[in-house]
Every structure is written in C-alpha cells, then in structure tokens.
Amino acid sequence: MAAVFSGLLKSDLKDFVVFLFAAMIPWNFFSAVVTQSGGCFINNEGLIKKIYIPKLVFPISLALALLVDSLLSFIALFFIIIAIGAKISFALFFIAIAYFIVFFFSFGAGLIMSVATVFFRDLQYVTVIAMQGLFFLSPILYKPEALAGGSIGWLVSLNPIVPFIELFRMPLYYGSLPTTDVLLQACAFALGSTVLGLIVFMRNEKQIVFRL
Numbered sequence: 001m002a003a004v005f006s007g008l009l010k011s012d013l014k015d016f017v018v019f020l021f022a023a024m025i026p027w028n029f030f031s032a033v034v035t036q037s038g039g040c041f042i043n044n045e046g047l048i049k050k051i052y053i054p055k056l057v058f059p060i061s062l063a064l065a066l067l068v069d070s071l072l073s074f075i076a077l078f079f080i081i082i083a084i085g086a087k088i089s090f091a092l093f094f095i096a097i098a099y100f101i102v103f104f105f106s107f108g109a110g111l112i113m114s115v116a117t118v119f120f121r122d123l124q125y126v127t128v129i130a131m132q133g134l135f136f137l138s139p140i141l142y143k144p145e146a147l148a149g150g151s152i153g154w155l156v157s158l159n160p161i162v163p164f165i166e167l168f169r170m171p172l173y174y175g176s177l178p179t180t181d182v183l184l185q186a187c188a189f190a191l192g193s194t195v196l197g198l199i200v201f202m203r204n205e206k207q208i209v210f211r212l
Contacts, residue, residue, distance in 0.1 A: 002016050020141065021077060022165075023140040023141075023165045023168065023169055024140065025070065025073075026098070026102045027135065027138060028070065029067065029070040029103075029106060030105070033109070033110040034113050035124070035127055035128055035131060037063075037109075037114040037117075038114065038117040038127055040062055041058060041114055041115075041208055042121070056201065058114070059110055062110070063107045067099070081172070087174070089175040089176070091170065091175055091176050091177050094167075094170075094171045095168065095172070097167075101164070101167065101186050101190045102167065104193065105164060105186070105189055105190040105193045106193075107197065108190070108197035108198075111197030112197050112201075115200050115204050115208070116200075118208050119204075137156055138156075138159055139165055140165065144162060160189050163183075164186055164189075166186075167183070
C-alpha cells in the first residue's frame with residue numbers, strides 16, 4: 001500500500017511508510033473491534049442460552065483480545081519503522097495513552113454494534129462495506145487538510161476517527177505531542193462512545209437472549 005500510494009501522491013517511500021503506519025494502528029484496531037463485535041453475541045448463542053454469564057463479558061473480552069493483538073503488531077512493526085527513519089522522541093511514550101483512549105472509543109462503538117446486530121442480523125455485512133467507505137474518508141492515506149477545500153471535505157471533518165489518527169501520527173510521524181484540541185476531542189468522543197454503548201446495552205440486555 002505504501003509503495004503504491006507513495007508513487008501516486010509523489011511522496012518519499014520511507015517517509016510515507018511511517019506516515020501510513022501511524023494512521024493504520026488506530027484504524028485497524030477500531031475497524032476490527034466494530035466489525036467483529038457484530039457477531040459477539042450471535043457466535044456465543046449456545047453458551048448464552050445454556051448458563052448465566054454476564055453478557056458484557058463477551059464484547060469486553062473481544063475488545064481486550066484485539067487490543068493485545070494490536071499491541072503485539074505495533075511492537076513488531078515499530079522496529080521496522082525505526083529502521084526506516086521514524087522520529088525518536090519522548091512523545092513516543094504518549095502512545096500508551098493514545099491506546100487507552102482509542103480502546104474506549106472502539107469498545108463503545110463495538111458494544112452498540114454487538115447489540116444492534118442481534119436485532120438486525122444483516123447489519124454485520126453492511127458494516128464491512130461501510131467501514132471500507134469510512135477508510136477512504138479518514139486521513140490515513142492523506143493529511144486531514146488535503147480535502148479541506150473539496151466537495152467532501154465536510155465529511156472528513158465530521159469523521160470521529162480523525163482525532164484518534166492524530167493521537168498516533170503526531171508522536172510517531174511528527175515526533176511531537178498531540179495538540180490540546182485533538183486530545184480533548186478524542187477524549188470527548190471516547191467518553192461519549194462508551195457511555196452511549198453502555199446505555200444501549202443496558203436497555204436491551206434482557207432482550208438479547210430472546211432475539212438470539
């Protein structure tokens with residue numbers, strides 16, 4: 001991907017690899033949590049109907065498993081981008097906080113998806129397509145300001161994943177801490193997503209077993 005798009009965008013390959021990697025970390029984690037959460041309760045239907053298990057365990061365990069997978073992938077690929085030429089600074093310690101924030105944002109969105117899919121089974125297939133569209137509306141292959149003056153620039157500005165990409169891109173690519181505005185925006189989205197997800201779950205928890 002880096003080889004192809006660096007050529008299309010006429011960017012230096014080594015520079016673009018770091019630029020792309022920094023954005024793919026939060027995107028891959030968020031995308032995996034949302035898409036896989038769709039089958040969270042459906043795939044465990046037999047277990048849910050046989051014995052009592054707090055249903056919140058299933059989406060939490062899925063999100064935590066994907067977090068560990070993302071962390072391991074990050075560690076492995078981090079050494080590659082360091083060899084390529086990523087900036088080394090104290091700002092890299094912020095990655096731990098960035099993971100913490102993006103986890104709660106993804107968990108909240110995944111929790112909503114896990115409940116919604118129980119009521120609308122085809123939603124998990126629609127979600128895969130929707131996530132592909134959201135990928136290109138996210139500043140992963142380009143900088144946020146690249147589409148600012150275009151006809152779809154307003155869609156990018158409304159994209160909630162944008163501040164989370166910046167949380168990772170600033171320390172890894174620019175070698176600096178995220179701005180206060182980006183950090184506050186990301187925290188607000190994470191808190192809102194988690195609260196909304198828990199509200200949706202608690203209001204529909206008793207109906208889940210009857211809809212499976």
